[in-house]
Amino acid sequence: MPVTDSSQNGGSQNNGTPFGRDADANGQKGPIIPKSPTEALRPEKVPEPPRRSRKARSQLVIFLNFVMTMIVFVMVAAVATFFYVMNSFQEPGPLQTNTNFTVREGAGLAEIANSLERNGIVSDARIFRYVTQTYKRDARRDSLKAGEYEIKAGASMKEIMELLQSGKSILYAVSLPEGLTVKQMFARLAADPNLVGDLPAELPPEGSLRPDTYKFSRGTTRAEIVSQMIASQQRLVEQIWEKRDPDLPIQTIEEFVTLASIVEKETGQADERAHVASVFINRLNKGMRLQSDPTIIYGLFGGDGKPSDRPIYRSDIRKETPYNTYVIRGLPPGPIANPGRAALEAVAHPWKTDDLYFVADGTGGHAFAQTLEQHNANVRRWREIEAERRETPEATLDEAPEVDPDAANN
Known part of the structure; x- marks a missing residue:
């Protein structure tokens, strides 16, 4: 039988290699290409995942840009609001002439702020309330105190807050000179329009009230003044009595x-x-x-x-x-x-x-x-x-x- 050359009739050949063939493009095995020792030791590449489409990437970028824009806008608005509020709190107020303002005993911050705005002393009750509330959270600061205050024309909210915190209210005075009887002193206290409340029903003993000029803020009761007079006279009499001359009859x-x-x-x-x-x-x-x-x-x-x-x-x-x-x-x-x-x-x-x-x-x-x-x-x-x-x-x-x-x- 005649011998046929495989290179001519499409028979199997190994191109001089002993490893057979690799698959060609049509799925047929082609010749196997040997790897060098270096290539054999190199790790094979992991197949890359499928990439997002350009449309999907564009929607994510738009969303992130929107979020960042909103954050920047909110921050800018917050800073602008803060500066507006603090400027309003510290700028001269709308009051045209000096006026008296009364903080009743037990009044809350909201009531005080609304009363200030209603009387044309501050321009915005909410700003006064919110900023004052922030200051009140500072333990070193006192709350607003009851009393009657003289507020100067053009006073800022900050100045008004500090005045009400200080308790430096308007002081009135009632003069009770030496030589008056208890009944006569009570009559003067009853006639004073800046005092409130009733006098004690029972008259204190004659000689037990100290004659003096007593200063008080609006809202002070007549009973409080009487208590001060009794306590003051008792201290005075005892101090002088202890240092008296020893030979008095x-x-x-x-x-x-x-x-x-x-x-x-x-x-x-x-x-x-x-x-x-x-x-x-x-x-x-x-x-x-x-x-x-x-x-x-x-x-x-x-x-x-x-x-x-x-x-x-x-x-x-x-x-x-x-x-x-x-x-x-x-x-x-x-x-x-x-x-x-x-x-x-x-x-x-x-x-x-x-x-x-x-x-x-x-x-x-x-x-x-x-x-x-x-x-x-x-x-x-x-x-x-x-x-x-x-x-x-x-x-x-x-x-x-x-x-x-x-x-x-x-």
């Missing part, structure tokens, strides 16, 4: 206040009080009646005081009352007024004199005497002054003496 702190109230009513001149006190101390030491005219008035009219158009008659001097020191010996049963510091100090540290008498000298003061003869001469001079005043057409009833000169400490 006074046994108790109640007697001390009683004598001070008599000295208070006898003279309105500060430099005379210790001199007047010495006269009463000398009389107590000698067992003499004090013969003080203000005790007659208190015995007749009590805490209401003598009517201004009523003189003291001889019959009043002889009338027996627990307070009339022309009738009783020693001190009356209690004070006849509320003494101040000067009168208390005068009784605690009286002058060292031998005087036993005094009478008005026509100048607002008194003439003092050691003997009855000297005193009677002083009384005669006072009568002459009184007669001259009554003859003067310009003289008024208030300028005429209230006490019969015959009864003046003799």
Whole structure:
């Protein structure tokens, strides 16, 4: 059988290689190409996943761009809003003239902010409320305090907030001078329009209220002022009583206040009080009646005081009352007024004199005497002054003496 050349008849050949054939493009195995040792050790490539289409990539980019744009917009809007709010909070307000603004006790921030806007003090209640609320979260800052405040024209919200936080409200004052009785002091407190609330139903003891000028903010109650007066007088009396002269003929702190109230009513001149006190101390030491005219008035009219158009008659001097020191010996049963510091100090540290008498000298003061003869001469001079005043057409009833000169400490 003739031998056929495989290279010519399409038979199998290995091109000089022993490894057979690789598949060709039609699925037929072609010749196997040997790999070098380096290529054999190199890892084969992992097939790449199918790529997204260009359309899908475009939608994702658009979404991300939208999100970023919104984030930037929100941040810009937030910054702009913050600067607007803070600028509004710190810029001058709409108030044209100074005005008073009252924060009631227990008022909340929303109520205060709305009231400020309603009264034309701030331009936007929400800005005031939100920013103030932010400040209030700071533990170092105080909340808004009740009271009445004077707000200046053009005040910014920040200035208003700081003012209401400070509690520096408008202060009013009620003056209660020395020598008034408890009833008279209560009448002044009741008439003050800036105080609120009722007075205590029960009057405190005579002499227990401290005469002074009391400052308070709107909304303060009358009972609060009374409590301050009682506490202040108690401290004052105890301090002065502890440092009194050791040889006083006074046994108790109640007697001390009683004598001070008599000295208070006898003279309105500060430099005379210790001199007047010495006269009463000398009389107590000698067992003499004090013969003080203000005790007659208190015995007749009590805490209401003598009517201004009523003189003291001889019959009043002889009338027996627990307070009339022309009738009783020693001190009356209690004070006849509320003494101040000067009168208390005068009784605690009286002058060292031998005087036993005094009478008005026509100048607002008194003439003092050691003997009855000297005193009677002083009384005669006072009568002459009184007669001259009554003859003067310009003289008024208030300028005429209230006490019969015959009864003046003799």
